[in-house]
Amino acid sequence: MVxxxxxxxxxxxxxxxxxxxxxxxxxxxxxxxxxxxxxKSLMVTVDFEQVERLQHEGDWQTLGTLLAEAARNLERGGAxxxxxxxxTMHKLxxxxxxxxxxxxxxxxxxxxxxxxxxxxxxxxLLATRFTTEEKFYTQRMRKLGIEAIVPSAASRxxxxxxxxxELCHGVIRQESRERYREIIGELARDxxxxxxxxxxxxxxxxxxxxxxxxxxxxxxxxxHAAVERAIDExxxxxx
Numbered sequence: 406m407v408x409x410x411x412x413x414x415x416x417x418x419x420x421x422x423x424x425x426x427x428x429x430x431x432x433x434x435x436x437x438x439x440x441x442x443x444x445k446s447l448m449v450t451v452d453f454e455q456v457e458r459l460q461h462e463g464d465w466q467t468l469g470t471l472l473a474e475a476a477r478n479l480e481r482g483g484a485x486x487x488x489x490x491x492x493t494m495h496k497l498x499x500x501x502x503x504x505x506x507x508x509x510x511x512x513x514x515x516x517x518x519x520x521x522x523x524x525x526x527x528x529x530l531l532a533t534r535f536t537t538e539e540k541f542y543t544q545r546m547r548k549l550g551i552e553a554i555v556p557s558a559a560s561r562x563x564x565x566x567x568x569x570x571e572l573c574h575g576v577i578r579q580e581s582r583e584r585y586r587e588i589i590g591e592l593a594r595d596x597x598x599x600x601x602x603x604x605x606x607x608x609x610x611x612x613x614x615x616x617x618x619x620x621x622x623x624x625x626x627x628x629h630a631a632v633e634r635a636i637d638e639x640x641x642x643x644x
Contacts, residue, residue, distance in 0.1 A: 409434075409445045410635040413484025413507070415475045417450035418491040419573040422605030422624065426490045429628035437632065444635060447482045449475040457569065460493070460535060469500035476501040476509075486510055488631045492603050492623060493533045496541045513542060515630035516601060516623045517549040523619065525599045527552045529592030531585065531611075532603030534565040542603065554595055560588045564604075572606035582610055589616050 412430065416423030427448070434444040451471055459468050472494060476487050487501055487509045501509050520528060528546075530553045536542045537555040546553045555561060567581045585607075589600055599619040602608055608622050 410485040411483050412444055412446040412631050412635050413476070413479030413482070413487045414446055414448040414490055415451070415472060415479070415487060415494075415501075416448050416490045417453050418456050418494055419453045419606060420450065421573065421575050421609065423448065423450060423490045425605065425608065425624055426488070426628050429625055430631055433629050433632040434635075437636065444632060447479055447484050449478045449482075451475060453573065456494075457573075465497060468494070469497045472497050473500045473504035476505045476507075480505040480507050486631075486634060488627065491605055492542070493535045496535065496539060498541075510627070510631055510634055511545075512623055512627045513545045514549070515627045516603075516621055517546055517551055518630075519626045520551050520599070520601070520621055521549070523599060523621075525619075526550070527554065527596055527598050528621065529553075529589065529595070529597035529600045529618070530555050530603045531564055531588065531592075531600060531607055533568055534561050536603055537561050537564075553601065554592065554597055556588050556591055560591060564588060567610070568604050568606055572604075572609055575609075577610055582615060585611055586615055589618060593618055 414426060430446065431443045434442055456468065479487055484507060486507050489495060492512055495512055498509060498511060528551060530537055543553045563584055571578060571581055592600060597618060599621060600616055602611060602620055602622045605624040608624050613620050
């Protein structure tokens with residue numbers, strides 16, 4: 406019999422990306438374990454209307470309080486580690502780790518581990534302006550031996566606008582896909598060896614067929630890392 410840890414998911418940023426996490430985690434669990442297996446999980450969702458407003462107002466203190474309370478709810482509910490279903494809000498990872506005793510599975514750590522396996526050292530980062538223009542993401546990558554380069558200011562804004570104005574509402578536009586392809590080309594010319602899809606919603610728009618460079622889809626990587634963390638490997642080998 407396989408024993409799994411309870412995965413605690415902080416979702417709602419946006420609900421489209423949270424649904425993607427839930428699907429990916431359960432698909433990977435079934436792939437690994439077979440049968441009727443699915444992941445043991447608990448999700449606390451926040452209201453993205455409030456989150457988006459506070460992000461653009463720069464009120465990160467209130468957002469940190471919101472994440473801390475969500476993590477405490479997961480811990481009280483029996484979660485054994487936390488998965489924050491968003492890249493941008495990892496800016497506030499310390500708000501979670503200081504609020505609970507259970508560990509946080511950090512999306513940068515999981516993505517960096519996948520990049521290291523590819524042998525790449527210089528990667529392009531597609532993400533919100535909060536992620537590309539602040540240092541919490543790129544500095545953590547650098548400490549893990551990876552240089553993350555970002556698009557030009559105009560391209561960063563275009564990526565950001567597509568995420569918030571379209572993808573977070575489940576809107577997929579071919580024109581936006583083409584613009585992202587152009588930006589990937591810019592990053593390739595700047596020396597990127599591969600591309601991080603560094604916002605959970607971007608995987609709704611861009612797949613490997615859209616890119617001349619290898620992609621590191623952070624949502625998929627993070628979800629699969631959660632399954633890896635959740636499965637008791639000793640019992641898996643005995644199954």
